[in-house]
Amino acid sequence: MKRTTVTRSMLSMAAAAVLVLAGLAAPATADPPTADPPTGGCLADRLTRLSTLRHRLDELALNGLAGNSQYWYVDHRRCTLAIATLRGAADPVTSAFLHTARMLPAPVEITELGAPVTTRVARRPAASPDTRAATGFHGGSTLYSGLTGTVFICTAGFNGYRANTTGTAGHCARDAPTWYDGTGTLIGTVDESRFPGADWAVIPAAEGLDLTSDILDGDSTTTITGFARPRLDDRVCGTGATSGTRCGTIDATDVTVNYPEGPVTGLVRSTQSGTAGDSGGPVHTGHTGVALISGGPPEGAPTFLQPLNF
Incomplete structure (x- = not known):
C-alpha cells in the first residue's frame, strides 16, 4: 500500500493558506452567481466577482501559497475564472488554493496539465x-x-x-x-x-x-x-x-x-x-x-x- 508522508513544512504551508482563506472568504451576504450572460459578454456583476477572485488568487501566489497551480485568468468568452494546475496535484497547499477558488461566489473551471x-x-x-x-x-x-x-x-x-x-x-x-x-x-x-x-x-x-x-x-x-x-x-x-x-x-x-x-x-x-x-x-x-x-x-x-x- 502506497503511503503519503506529510511533512511539518507542508502542514505549516497548508495552515498558512487556511489563515489567508479566512481573510479572503466572501461575506455571508454575497449574492449567488448570476445566470449565464448573453452572447454579447459577461454581465457586469459577474465580471466584478471574477476579477475580485483573480486578485485574491494573485495575493495567495505572492505569498507562496499557489502550490502546483500553474496559471489563471478571467475567461471573458465563457464568463468564468480558468485555472490550470498540474495533473494529480493534491498537496495541501494546492488543495487550499483551489478551495479558495471554489468557495467564493464566482464560476470556476479547473483544467489539469501534464x-x-x-x-x-x-x-x-x-x-x-x-x-x-x-x-x-x-x-x-x-x-x-x-x-x-x-x-x-x-x-x-x-x-x-x-x-x-x-x-x-x-x-x-x-x-x-x-x-x-x-x-x-x-x-x-x-x-x-x-x-x-x-x-x-x-x-x-x-x-x-x-x-x-x-x-x-x-x-x-x-x-x-x-x-x-x-x-x-x-x-x-x-x-x-x-x-x-x-x-x-x-x-x-x-x-x-x-x-x-x-x-x-x-x-x-x-x-x-x-x-x-x-x-x-x-x-x-x-x-x-x-x-x-x-x-x-x-x-x-x-x-x-x-x-x-x-
Whole structure:
C-alpha cells in the first residue's frame, strides 16, 4: 500500500493558506452567481466577482501559497475564472488554493496539465563563434550569456522600443547581466529589468553596435514600424532562437503565471508553440510589435507573452 508522508513544512504551508482563506472568504451576504450572460459578454456583476477572485488568487501566489497551480485568468468568452494546475496535484497547499477558488461566489473551471509551465531560457555548452562579419543586429537574434563553458541562451526582442536599446525577457537578465551575439560581439549589459512580477529587460546597445529596426521572421526580416498592446483574438507571430518563427492567436489576456521563481501577472496567452531558448523573442502582428516571449510548457503550446507596457 502506497503511503503519503506529510511533512511539518507542508502542514505549516497548508495552515498558512487556511489563515489567508479566512481573510479572503466572501461575506455571508454575497449574492449567488448570476445566470449565464448573453452572447454579447459577461454581465457586469459577474465580471466584478471574477476579477475580485483573480486578485485574491494573485495575493495567495505572492505569498507562496499557489502550490502546483500553474496559471489563471478571467475567461471573458465563457464568463468564468480558468485555472490550470498540474495533473494529480493534491498537496495541501494546492488543495487550499483551489478551495479558495471554489468557495467564493464566482464560476470556476479547473483544467489539469501534464507538464509544468516554465520560462524558456536554454542552457547549453558554448559553440564556436560565427566568424562572419555582422552587418547589423536584428531583433529576434540569438543572445548568449558568454563565450566559453556553459552559457544561457535567450532571444533579443525589439530594437528601439526604448531608444538605442534592445530587449529580452526579465528572467534572462536574472540569469546573466551581459549578452553577446553569435559572432562574439558584445550586445550590451542589462540596465533595467523585472522578474518575477513582470518579465522584461532593457539592454542598452554597446558602443558602435548597429541596431536594425526589423526582426528576423522566418527566412527574411520584417520591419517594425510601431508598437502596441496585444488584444484578444489578435493573430500574432513570434521569433525564438530555438523555434524560429511560430504563429498563433491571442486567446487570453491578463493571465497570472505561477513560475517556480514567483508569479508574473498581466501576461497574455497565445496558441503558438515554442521551447527553451525562445525567451525574450519579439512577437508582432503585421509590422506592429506587441509582446516578448516569456514561457510555456517545456515543448509546444501555449506560449505566454509579456506585453509591451514597460
